[in-house]
Amino acid sequence: MQKVRVFVDSYRCKWCEACVVEMPEIFSYDEMTGKVAAIGEVVELTPALESTIVICPTKCIYVEEM
Numbered sequence: 716m717q718k719v720r721v722f723v724d725s726y727r728c729k730w731c732e733a734c735v736v737e738m739p740e741i742f743s744y745d746e747m748t749g750k751v752a753a754i755g756e757v758v759e760l761t762p763a764l765e766s767t768i769v770i771c772p773t774k775c776i777y778v779e780e781m
């Protein structure tokens with residue numbers, strides 16, 4: 716399965732937290748910054764991750780192929 720690193724464009728993110736609900740192992744809300752961020756580790760591009768990217772209302776989740 717494709718390995719990727721996941722990023723959230725914090726300027727376009729509306730903090731709806733849909734990604735946090737769907738995949739808390741990858742996305743989290745940082746109370747210090749008040750923003751949603753993705754873990755910086757390389758993960759597998761699973762169907763669940765692809766689905767989470769699609770449901771993001773502002774399409775601000777990006778992946779970098781490894």
Ligand code: SF4
Nearest residue numbers: 728729731732734771
């Ligand atoms: S689903 Fe998109 S807009 Fe909503 S919190 Fe996650 S990255 Fe931000």
